[in-house]
Amino acid sequence: MIRRLSLLAMATCGLAALAGPAVAQQFVDEFDVFHDYTGGTVPSGGIWSGIHNPTNGSGVGGNPAGFFVANGQDAFGAPKNGLLFIEDLNGGSSGVGIGWEGGRTSSPFLFRDVPASEDFDAKIKIDAQTAGNWSSAGLLARAKGPATGDTIDPSENFISGTAFRVDDANPGNASVLTKHILNGAQVVDASTNFAGGTSSDPTASAPLPTYLRMTKTGSTFTTQSSLDGTQWFINSVVEAPAISAGSTMEVGLHFQMFGAGQGEVDVDWFSIFVGAQPPTDFLWSRTDAGAWGTATNWVTDTTPASPNSNIAVVRFEDSNAGPSTVYTDADVTAKRLQFDSPNKYAVAGTGVITLEADAGAAGIDVTSGSHEIQTKLVLNSGTAFSVAAGARLDINNSLNLNGNTLTTSGAGVVSINNNLDAGSAGLVANTARLQGSGVINGDLQNNSGGIVSPGNSPGALT
Structure with a gap:
């Protein structure tokens, strides 16, 4: 009946408290x-x-x-x-x-x-x-x-x-x-x-x-x-x-x-x-490295905050003057990560990033540039990686599909450089080039238009 109850404030769920919560x-x-x-x-x-x-x-x-x-x-x-x-x-x-x-x-x-x-x-x-x-x-x-x-x-x-x-x-x-x-x-x-x-x-x-x-x-x-x-x-x-x-x-x-x-x-x-609606859109505003968990590093569509929910769309655009690291030592959740900058972003730290969508699919979108996820990554929803032509996404830490399906698309490159636990749901390669030095533990479905290049080899499976 209730699979997910996300309390974004410390407030009762009971109906007696109809005065309402302070936040959502x-x-x-x-x-x-x-x-x-x-x-x-x-x-x-x-x-x-x-x-x-x-x-x-x-x-x-x-x-x-x-x-x-x-x-x-x-x-x-x-x-x-x-x-x-x-x-x-x-x-x-x-x-x-x-x-x-x-x-x-x-x-x-x-x-x-x-x-x-x-x-x-x-x-x-x-x-x-x-x-x-x-x-x-x-x-x-x-x-x-x-x-x-x-x-x-x-x-x-x-x-x-x-x-x-x-x-x-x-x-x-x-x-x-x-x-x-x-x-x-x-x-x-x-x-x-x-x-x-x-x-x-x-x-x-x-x-x-x-x-x-x-x-x-x-x-x-x-x-x-x-x-x-x-x-x-x-x-x-x-x-x-x-x-x-x-x-x-x-x-x-x-x-x-x-x-x-x-x-x-x-x-x-x-x-x-x-209650008061939490932000759904987060734009990274720093020109250099900084902490994910610092609210002032983000421009939001409502009140100042750092992204940590299954409705958060997190955008890294061309505010960075050069290669930049966004670090988190805390576990955080986001619906989508979006990269659109010619300068590299690396998301790093000891925390775990969970991709989960309140509705629709979670995902990572790379429109331009080459960008890296250096934290551990866990999927709590069906997820899509979309990488445009000339762009690249590197997954440099473990990626756990957690029983969900991961789909890759676009004309760019997705590089898996660590263990990917696909489980029974598996990884589906549509149009992006899938490569890397990592190990895929589970099923890989390579659809028409998908390219798989094991170990960054010059050959490819299509």
């Missing part, structure tokens, strides 16, 4: 423990506070209850391991199961209570979703209150950002629909595609899986979408002070079929940061 806490549910939400309960000790409409109108007009199960089975007994499976069997009959929209609040909504004064950053990964019949699944934030069903209460305030799959003939096509109900009335209805354009754009194709994101900063709510969990496109920005005017918000995920058909959605995970 991350709560994640990867839905890998069985729970049947149709009973109207949430797991004890989990990240969820409650659920609205768990049976999706069961019994109304003779309609059966839908399925709302984590790590269980669908209606036909097929396993849904590690997924939250929501199925609407009402088919839109009798007006049930088709709200959170302009006239209803009647479909399933699983939520966490969030202090209304706090900012948040919520994300969801959708692995599968019914196409057609106006299928809609995604994120929702609302001022806390009862779900009144087929009639909107005049005090209702919410915002939703959903993957909206209308066309059953083209299941890959989808738009991101953002709806805003303020004081009981729909005031905004924005529709864009997953690539950031308008929903009528031919590039609206959204192959699964897809990712959605909603952030709150003050009274500003922003909905975003992504095809890889890394590159995000803004779909809508809305000022909605009424949603955060009370003491508590409900933030979570929902699903409904607006049309007359039946449908389902498979949710891989849900993640939310609550």
